[in-house]
Amino acid sequence: MHWRVPRRPGSRPDAAWLTALVENLALTGPEGQAAVGYLDKHRVKLNTKRQSTAARWTLGRQIQIHPRYADGPADAPYALSLIVHEIRHLQQGPYTALSVYGELDAWQAQFRFLKQLTGQFHEAPFHAETIASLMSLPKGLDRPTLERARTLMRRYAGDKYRIDLLPLFPLPSELAFWLGHLGAARGAGTQQN
DSSP, X not given: OOOBOOOOTTOOTTHHHHHHHHHHHHTTOHHHHHHHHHHHHTTOEEEEOOOSSSEEEOTTSEEEEOGGGGGSOTTOHHHHHHHHHHHHHHHHOHHHHTXXXXXXXXXXXXXXXXXXXXXXXXXXXXXXXXXXXXXXXXXXXXXXXXXXXXXXXXXXXXXXXXXXXXXXXOHHHHHHHHHHHHHHHHHHHHHHO
């Protein structure tokens, strides 16, 4: 096994929980085994860290899970689904991961996996309805769809989830869109003169 849980002197006793979490992920079936295979192949480091979100990835190929999850069981379906979500971002690369398009892809991967484990998107009806709406969105570079995804993610996660700061498209596509828009506006202005 090449994925690892960093062990530092004085660190929280979350290492055993993280190890058990990954072992349990492998037991969930083909998708869980593929996720563990990705962790192993790419030597992804796992740790816990206080943050405003449930989990996050880093450019240094780490997945950081909020420590509140380490207080629960290492086979908790939602905690397992967080790993699937963050692995999707690592697979996407930073340009895609740091976009609403990338988040939609990762959320859909996470909640599809969660539904496979539990039979539902969420136990609370309001959240289940919100996620069902998110899951019905097509994946693509369509601005109205991505704006709807952004709204649904904020409804689910709350105002502290700053998806509003991310571009809708992966950065190269977003830049191309706006440069094309700018060029079209300049062309229209030139034709009127």
